[in-house]
Amino acid sequence: MPQLVSDGTMLYRINLAKNRIELARSGGTQWVYRSAFGRKGNLRDLLWFHNRLFALTDTGIWSSSNQGADWGKYGSSGTARKLVALQDGGRYMLGLHEDGRLYRSSNEGADWVCMG
Numbered sequence: 001m002p003q004l005v006s007d008g009t010m011l012y013r014i015n016l017a018k019n020r021i022e023l024a025r026s027g028g029t030q031w032v033y034r035s036a037f038g039r040k041g042n043l044r045d046l047l048w049f050h051n052r053l054f055a056l057t058d059t060g061i062w063s064s065s066n067q068g069a070d071w072g073k074y075g076s077s078g079t080a081r082k083l084v085a086l087q088d089g090g091r092y093m094l095g096l097h098e099d100g101r102l103y104r105s106s107n108e109g110a111d112w113v114c115m116g
Contacts, residue, residue: 005046012068014043021068034068047086049093056086061109075109
């Protein structure tokens with residue numbers, strides 16, 4: 001469950017105690033607030049995938065194309081709400097379901113297909 005990811009220049013982390021995302025431009029020595037999730041749900045996981053930051057919450061998947069400043073709902077299906085982890089699968093976004101099954105998405109988390 002990555003709660004720390006990098007886009008190559010910045011680090012992003014989940015602050016579970018405050019249910020928010022923080023970032024560091026200094027290699028992790030100084031963290032600053034980036035975005036709170038409140039009504040968006042409880043943060044579970046982060047993924048840097050295809051030049052976008054994705055946040056997995058218990059309400060679904062949120063996406064940001066501006067380093068976490070703004071977020072849009074990306075996937076809110078029943079499957080997306082039951083995922084506990086995301087992973088870069090190259091061409092596909094992979095998601096681990098709470099029942100242990102693996103799912104894949106070819107449209108960056110909007111829709112999911114069970115792989116078993």
